Amino acid sequence: MSNPGYxxxxxxxxxxxSWNSGIRKIGPVNGVLFINFVPITAFSIGLAQGRAFSxxxxxxxxxxxxALVSNNLYLRRAASVTLPVSxxxxxxx
Numbered sequence: 001m002s003n004p005g006y007x008x009x010x011x012x013x014x015x016x017x018s019w020n021s022g023i024r025k026i027g028p029v030n031g032v033l034f035i036n037f038v039p040i041t042a043f044s045i046g047l048a049q050g051r052a053f054s055x056x057x058x059x060x061x062x063x064x065x066x067a068l069v070s071n072n073l074y075l076r077r078a079a080s081v082t083l084p085v086s087x088x089x090x091x092x093x
Contacts, residue, residue: 029079033072040065 023031043061047053053061 029072029075033068036064036068040068 022034026034040061043053043057
């Protein structure tokens, strides 16, 4: 009888290291957007498989997409705003 524990632990370690590496490459704002799209991906797969969704499910998925995209655009805009430089800080003595 074999013990699959090493596969679980190794898989978990690889998953965490991969996630950390990915976040380092794409940044935290895109990482949050990515992880929050997991339910939308599941919804899309169900749609591709021919599952019929109720209007409440479609409304909920639309609401999630709208919120994620809006939040991402807001955070990008906020991150691109630079503070004005104080004239005192640029003055040479």
